[in-house]
Amino acid sequence: MSDDMVLKGPAESWVKQVDIPAADPTRSDQIKNGVSWLLSDDQIKYRAGGYVEYSRTVYKIVDRPGLDRGASIDLQFDPSRHKVTLNHLHIIRDGAVLDRLGDVEFDIFRRERDAEKGVFDGWLTAHVNIDDVRAGDIVDYGSTYEITPLVGKDLFFKNFSAEWEEPVALIRTSIIWPSGQPLEIKARGTQLKPAISSTGPDTTYLWEIPNPKPVNVEENLPVTYPGWGSIDVASTANWQSVVDAVAPYYKPATVFPSAFAAKLDDIALRHPVPEDRMVETMRLVQGQIRYVSLSMGAGSHIPRDPATVILSGFGDCKDKALLLVSSLVRLGIAAEVALADLDEGRALDQHLPAVRDFDHAIVKARIGTKTYWLDATNYLQGGKAHNLAQPDYGFALPLSSTGGLEKMPSPELTSPSIQIAEEFDFPRKPGDPLVLTVFSTYEDADADWMRGNLASRSLSEVSDTYLKYYNKQYPGIQTVAKPEVVDRRDGNIVSVKESYRLPAEALAANDLAKNFPIRAADLGNSLATPTIVRRTGPISLGSRLYRRHKVTVRNLKARFSGESMRNIVTPYMSLKVSWSNTPTQFQVEWNFQTLATEVPAKAIADYLKTVDDVADEIRWQYDFTYEEPPANVQLSDPAKEQRQAIASMLLLSLLVGVPLFIAYRRGKRRAFGS
DSSP states (O other), X not given: OOGGGEEEOOOOTTOOOOOOOOOOGGGGGGOBTTEEEEEEEEEEEEETTEEEEEEEEEEEEOSHHHHHHHSEEEEEEOTTTEEEEEEEEEEEETTEEEEOGGGOOOEEEEOOTTGGGTEEOOOEEEEEEOSSOOTTOEEEEEEEEEEOOSSOTTOOEEEEESOOSSOEEEXXXXXXXXXXSOOEEEEESOOOOOEEEEETTEEEEEEEEESOOOOOOOSSOOTTSOSSOEEEEESOSOHHHHHHHHGGGGOOOOOOOHHHHXXXXXXXXXXXXXXXXXXXXXXXXXXXXXXXEXXXXXXXXXXXXXXXXXHHTEEOHHHHHHHHHHHHHHTTOEEEEEEEOTTTGGGGGGSOOOGGGOOEEEEEEEETTEEEEEOTTXXXXXXXXXXXXXXXXXXXXXXXXSSSOEEOOOOOOSSOSEEEEEEEEOOSSTTOOEEEEEEEEEEHHHHHHHHHXXXXXXXXXXXXXXXXXHHHHSTTOEEEEEEEEEEETTTTEEEEEEEEEEOHHHHHGGGTTTTEEEEOTTSSTTSOOOOOTTOOSOEEOOSOOEEEEEEEXXXXXXXXXXXXOOOEEOSSEEEEEEEEEOSSEEEEEEEEEEOOSEEOGGGHHHHHHHHHHHHHHTEEXXXXXXXXXXXXXXXOSTTHHHHHHHHHHHHHHHHTTXXXXXXXXXXXXXXXXX
C-alpha cells in the first residue's frame, strides 16, 4: 500500500510540549522487556464533526531485550475515519537530540486478526522500523489523528487508564472542549479528578498522574470489578443519545426478495401461534444466512439492507439482527434491534454512553407481556419459546425503546443441563471383555452448544475424541460402534450413546481391575484457579453450572461402599454424592452446582481448597476383583477360632454395608485428569 496514507509534519499549534520526566529509580526492578516508560501524553481538541487527538510517547531502552520491543513504531488506523500524521521522531542519546523524522519510511499493511472468525475490520498498520537504535537511547515520538466519526458525529467518548502494569513516569491526558458543551466524567477504580480551567470559549480538562504505582493485573476478574483505575469522558450521560445516533440505520425493512418472502408467508400459514412463528423465523435467519462481518468503514456500525443480505447469503450480527427484526415485524411480532457487548456487557452500566461500548447486535422481541432475547448469529438453536436458551450478555440497549440500558435475565438452572451416565459391565466369565456404555444428555444452552459441536465435526472425529478420553483411564479400550446421536430439537435435548469394550487381557494388565478408576467428568474441572499471591479482587465463576454424573458397575462379586465419599457445600459451589449397592451392583451419583457467579477476595483461599476437594472427591479407585467369602467356609487352621471371629466381623460389616476392606481399598489419585 502507498505510504502517503500516513503523512509527516509538525503538530498543530495548540499542542503543548511537556518536559520529559525522569523515571523513578526505586521501580527499576519492575521494568519489563527492557523498556522504561517515561511519558504517555494524549491531547484532544474539539473540531466540528469530530476531534483531533495528539499522542506522544517517550520511553528509554534500558537493555538488549528492549531493542526488540522499542526499535519500531506501529500506528494503527481506520482509513475511513482517521487522517494520521507522524509529527516527530527523536532519538535522545547522551543528551543529544537526533531527529529521525526525515528518514522515516512507512510500511503499511492490513492485518485482519479475526479473519478466521469471518470478521474483517479494514484497519491498517503503518509500521516504522527505526534505524540505529541502541541500548540507553530514549525514543520520543508524537502523532496526530484527525478523527471524523461515521456514526454519531456529535458524540465524543474517551477512555484512558490511570494505572499501568509497568512503571511510567507520567500519564497525562488533556481535553479541550467548547464550554457550552460540558463533558461528563466517570471514574472507575480510582478517585482521580481533573483540573478544569477555561480560556475564551473553551474548557480544558487535565489529568496528570505522576509515577503511578504499577498495578498487578489479576486473572479471572469479574468484568464488573475494576482491575485498574480508568476514566471515561463523554459528551453525554444519556444512553438515549446513542439510540438517537444509531436507530435511524435500523428501521425494519418492508421489502424482501420473493423467495424469502414466500418462506415467511409459509411460516405464517403453518404456525398461527406467535411464539412458534418467532422461533421458526429465528431458525430461518440463523440457518440461511452464514456469518461474515465486513466491518470496514461505515460497516462497523451500519447494517446492510436486509434484501442485500438475503441475496448475498451472508451477514454479520448487525445484518442478521435487522433481517430478523424485519421478518418478525412482517409476521406481526413486535421486535427491535438491541446493542450488546459480548465480553464487557455486565459492566455497561458502569460506563458512560458511547457507540463504541458495543460489539454485538441482538434482537428484543415482545409477545404479549413476555420479552424474548434472540441472537441471530447462533446456529442450529433448539427449543420452543418456553424453553429457548436466551442469551445473557448482562445489559443491552434496545434501539427503539426509551429508558436506556435493560438488564437481560440470567437463566435459572433447576435441573442438570449435562448428565453423563457410565455403565460398566464386568465380565461374567474369564476371557470375556468388560463392556462400557455411556449415555450423555445435553439440555438448554448446552444442547445448543453440543448440536453445533456435532455439526462442525465428523462423527469419526467425535468418536476418536471420546476414545482418547477413556483410553487414558482404561488403556486398551476399544470402540464398539460410532456414537449414536438423538436430537430432540424442539425439546432442546441432545443425547449421545457411546459403546466400548475392554478386552480381558487389558483389564488384567497392570492390575487394572484391582485399581479400577471411576471418576466424574467435567464437574468443576473448568473452574478458575488463579494464584492467591497479592490477590485483591474477586474471582469470576462465569455462568451458573449444574451437572450430574452417574457411574454404575455391574456383575460384581461383593457389595461395595461409597461411605467414604462426602458432600461438599459452600456458598459458591455444591457437590452432593449418593450411592447404592446390591450383591452384584455398585452405583454412585454426583451432582455439582455453582451457587454464585463470583467469589469475594476474602474467601479465595477457602474457595481454592474447595476446588481441590471437589477434584479429589470425584476420583476414586476400587478393587473390583474382591469377592465375598462363602458363608459356609470351613477353617482348619490352628488359629481357627481367631479367624472365625474375624470372618464373622467381616460378614457383619458386609450385612450393614460397611465392608472392612474399604479401608485399605480407598485411593484418590490426582494423576487422573490432572
